[in-house]
Amino acid sequence: MITKSWWFKPCRTTLHRFQISFFLAAAATALPVNLLAAPSTGEIREDIRQFQQFFLSRFPDVPLEAYQDGVNALPQYAQRRLGWELLLEFPPYESEMIAARDQWQAPLPSGGNLERCFVGKPPPTAYPYFFNGETHTIAGDINNCLLENGAGVLDGMSGEMARLVAAFKSPWSGQVMDIDFRSEEIRQLYKKGRQYFWAKRGQMNFSCANCHVHNAGNQLRGDVLSAALGHSTGYPAYSTTWSLDGNAMGTLHRRYAQCNALVGAAPLAAQSEEYIALEVYQAIMNSGVPIKVPSQRQ
Amino acid sequence: MIYSTRLKVIETEPGHQLMCEIRHPMEPGGRRDKATGRLLPANYITQVVFRVNEEIRAEMLLGKYVSKNPVVGTMVSKLSGGDRIIVSWQDIAGDSGQASVRVK
Numbered sequence: 001m002i003t004k005s006w007w008f009k010p011c012r013t014t015l016h017r018f019q020i021s022f023f024l025a026a027a028a029t030a031l032p033v034n035l036l037a038a039p040s041t042g043e044i045r046e047d048i049r050q051f052q053q054f055f056l057s058r059f060p061d062v063p064l065e066a067y068q069d070g071v072n073a074l075p076q077y078a079q080r081r082l083g084w085e086l087l088l089e090f091p092p093y094e095s096e097m098i099a100a101r102d103q104w105q106a107p108l109p110s111g112g113n114l115e116r117c118f119v120g121k122p123p124p125t126a127y128p129y130f131f132n133g134e135t136h137t138i139a140g141d142i143n144n145c146l147l148e149n150g151a152g153v154l155d156g157m158s159g160e161m162a163r164l165v166a167a168f169k170s171p172w173s174g175q176v177m178d179i180d181f182r183s184e185e186i187r188q189l190y191k192k193g194r195q196y197f198w199a200k201r202g203q204m205n206f207s208c209a210n211c212h213v214h215n216a217g218n219q220l221r222g223d224v225l226s227a228a229l230g231h232s233t234g235y236p237a238y239s240t241t242w243s244l245d246g247n248a249m250g251t252l253h254r255r256y257a258q259c260n261a262l263v264g265a266a267p268l269a270a271q272s273e274e275y276i277a278l279e280v281y282q283a284i285m286n287s288g289v290p291i292k293v294p295s296q297r298q
Numbered sequence: 299m300i301y302s303t304r305l306k307v308i309e310t311e312p313g314h315q316l317m318c319e320i321r322h323p324m325e326p327g328g329r330r331d332k333a334t335g336r337l338l339p340a341n342y343i344t345q346v347v348f349r350v351n352e353e354i355r356a357e358m359l360l361g362k363y364v365s366k367n368p369v370v371g372t373m374v375s376k377l378s379g380g381d382r383i384i385v386s387w388q389d390i391a392g393d394s395g396q397a398s399v400r401v402k
Contacts, residue, residue: 089306090319090369 038187044284047194051285055229059217067230068292076217076224084296093238093294096249097170100163108149114164117145124169125176125291128280130183137276138165139251156270157257162236162249169236169293177233177286186280193281196274197228203264208278223298232282234295241298249294252279303397305385307377316348316356317371318385318397326362341391346370349384350377377401 039047052064059074066073072084104114121141122129128137142164143153154161181187200207211220212228219225235252242248253275257267268274301322308315320343327340340362348356356372377383379401386396 086317086369089308089317090304092367 038184039191041182041187044181044187044190048285048287052229052288054213055216055227059227064229064288065290067227067286067289068233068295070230070234070295070297071224071226073230074217074224074227076219080224087296091238091294092240092243092296093166093249096163096238097166097294100167100170100249103160103163104167108146108151110149112145112149114142114145114168117141117148118168123175124172124293125178126180128186128189128276128283129180130185135185135189135276135280137271137279138168139253140271140276142168143271156251157254159247159249161270162251162254165251166236166249166294169291173292174290176288176290177283179280179284179287181284189277189280190284192274193277193279196278197281201263201265202260206263208259228282228285230286230289232279233286233289233291234293234297236293237295237297239297301393301395303385303387303395305383305397305399307383307399307401310373313373313375314377314401315371315373316383316385317369318346318348319367319369320346320387320395321367322389324362324364324366324368328362339391341389343368343387343389346385346387348372348374349386350374351382352384 055067056062056064061075062073071077072081107113118141121136124138128135130136139154139156139161142161143156146153154164179186181190197208200210208228211225212231215225216227217224232252235255236249237255238248239250240248242250242254251270253270253272256275256278257270260267301320303321304319306317308317322343323341324343325338325341327337327342329338330336331338342362342364343360346358346360347354355374358370358372360368360370381401382398383401384396384398386394388394
């Protein structure tokens, strides 16, 4: 016979509930202040070192720069890499990129264009950044520019947005990620993103880290799980899976939503605070990894 | 419909690899238009020929089961500079196309 301990007893009376909620409230107020504050830059640098060192020691033959290729960089994927390289002899995203560059320079209703909007802004390797009281993402800045110039905003999951982001990022291909995380707001987002990355969710009770850190390089049925290091450096990407629906180019947030759905969690909206926080966390973890846009993913 | 054909010659250790990409719908003839419900007419490539200096080196017979925008290729023995490679194809709708490159 199982004997229940006192703390497992269901609270049947209002008094019990009150006592428990009072206890929890007291415990919350007693938390030390430094647990609620944003992590220091030193702590973030230590996180980056530990995170990157984990993958560099797990896959000793893969240098840091190679992680821009996503799963294709891993030795477990070596047999299929040849097919991927063959595919890139005639890159499937070429026609998408031609449309993207045209759209990037196309005049907007007010006469300006997106290219002019982004003059003076930091390079894509420094996104997301905090300036003038708000956090800027590339997709967010594109929508701001469209609004200022009298055009309608785009959905962050749409192929059109993916093409525009790719048009902005592609000239910077090969430059390493370098996020400025000195501002308090970016560090708060970093903390939120870190929590989102490591917290379990969904019907399968998986966190991002379960697949892409603890099981990176292992097989999930016929697929190899990619390493979290280097995620987001290749996005927006041309996905063969997405191409079947005729909307092959997708943004990072579309990929996040797809990942959430795969583990049975409700996908969030593009440019939601959680996804921006996750983007900040991944961008900071990828410090030193060169971006490669456009790219091809499964 | 506008089709495009691109040809690449890649130098590899035993010889040269010829690769050709054809932008083609490769409609098998069994699919239906989602809007109207009518069968889409079949239109697929039946033959691809690789020639080196007018001499046929490879001939491929494709069918309806090949995916759209196919990339086909073959290995040939070592080519010399100035060799002219021609790839040509034809489909069941009567369209055809070709591309050529000269080996450097």
